[in-house]
Amino acid sequence: MDMRAGIEGLAEEAEQQVRGHTWELAPADRVVASKAAADLHTAVGPPHVQEALPAVERLERLREALAVLAIALASVHGRLAWFLGAATTVLAPVLHWRALPVEGGSAFGTTAATPQQYADAEGAIHRLQAALTRITTT
Template sequence: MDMRAAIEALTEEAERQIRDHLAIALASVHGRLAWFLGAAATALAPVLHWRALPDEHGPTFDAVKPTPQQYTDAEDAIRRLHTTLTHITT
């Protein structure tokens, strides 16, 4: 599952819980919001292995240069995550 799909699945779950009137549970630091944030961090973890500089600038510590599509997917995932977190907290 790519980043965008993982974040989409998480946001659908959060939105379903809000529709089912579980917003109070989501607002808690413990429980579903903590799970949501942890799962979002896991989905976005590939970004930690990306590098922006070319190899000739020194060791990359196994970091990889992402493809343009990976950048696009990550940007879309972050936008979706931002929208969902804004919705959850309002």
């Protein structure tokens, strides 16, 4: 499964739980989710902007998005933690990517990501940001 599809499934489940009142976000969770959505929006720009960046900057922004999720995850419990944890797991392959060539020696198991992989991860971040925005305004 690609990252965008994985996040899509999680987002649909979260949005359905909020709409169906299975998941009622506490006020503190709304603040964390809203901040995470804003920070994800800042980290990963629109597709035309991202595609124009060098690979090293695209990877930097994707790692920043993962940091946003880690910080949010550290301060919540229950369903929001489960949602953010699952989203982080879907996006975890980004941590194994490198944008620089290997010049002798070990690359610590990293692989060079393709432009399609970058676009997939960036699309997943956009969908996650949209889901966080929806669940905090429902």
